[in-house]
Amino acid sequence: MFSVKDQIVLITGASSGIGKACAQLFAQAGAKLILVARRQQLLEQLAEQLSKDFSCHLHVICLDVCDWRGSASAKGNRSGVQSAINNLPEPWSAVDILVNNAGLSRGLDKLHEGSIQDWEEMIDTNIKGLLYMTRALVSGMVSRGKGHVINIGSIAGHQTYPGGNVYCATKAAVRAISEGLKQDLLGTPVRVSSVDPGMVETDFSKVRFHGDTERAQKVYQGLTPLTPEDVADVVFFCATRPLHVNISDVLMIPTDQASATLFNRQ
Secondary structure, eight states: OOOOTTOEEEEESTTSHHHHHHHHHHHHTTOEEEEEESOHHHHHHHHHHHHHHHOOOEEEEEOOTTOSSOEEETTEEEOOHHHHHHTOOGGGSSOOEEEEOOOOOOOOOOGGGOOHHHHHHHIIIIIIIHHHHHHHHHHHHHHHTOOEEEEEOOGGGTOOOTTOHHHHHHHHHHHHHHHHHHHHTBTBSOEEEEEEESOBOSSHHHHHTTTOHHHHHHHTTTSOOBOHHHHHHHHHHHHTSOTTOOOOEEEEOOTTBSSSSOBOOO
16 A cells, blocks of 8 residues: 655645545545645635644645636736646645546536537536646656546546536546546556546536536435545545556446436435
């Protein structure tokens, strides 16, 4: 087992759901955490909780992973991925493990009725955001001769379902990027894993349905979905294998799920 104690772990989408669960598990194991998300208040609350519970070392970055160069906003100049990583303080600059968790789904429309804005948000976050973070950090891992990229994919990257067209395409892209990155890194010690969950009860459906809580809750009725902690356990397992072991791809689903569209509801 590889110990993550004192390893620097950067987690995107860390303020809630799977990202938050990963942060808690790595903090408990003694890792040093860089928590990345858009929601400053939630990030600070999580950092305070983890510091209190585990006395861990933390660095917080309020960042939109979709933004490579940064841009001007109503609150001033906003840092992009490139500058945020380039300007990491010296104790935090050598990231050992990247957990590309930030992602979302928007809408459940037929392709010819879909929202262009929803499409762009999914493509920008799920594909481009993952690419930006990977590009910013992997070159340093290669030069240092160690590192691990863990991408959070989805069963949607393996199977499509009605109305899931663009979301499924983005997660298929995550799967292809993970496979291609592993090929590009062959001959280096840097590992690449993809953890692809089925149904997980998070804010995922609430985000998909643009805040419609009642509709989102119906997604999980009558069955037992995965929890964020279930997924975090598998991410942690991938990260803690001996260094000669690379867990390339894990497809994990609830016992009440057999495919992207087939569920056992009571």
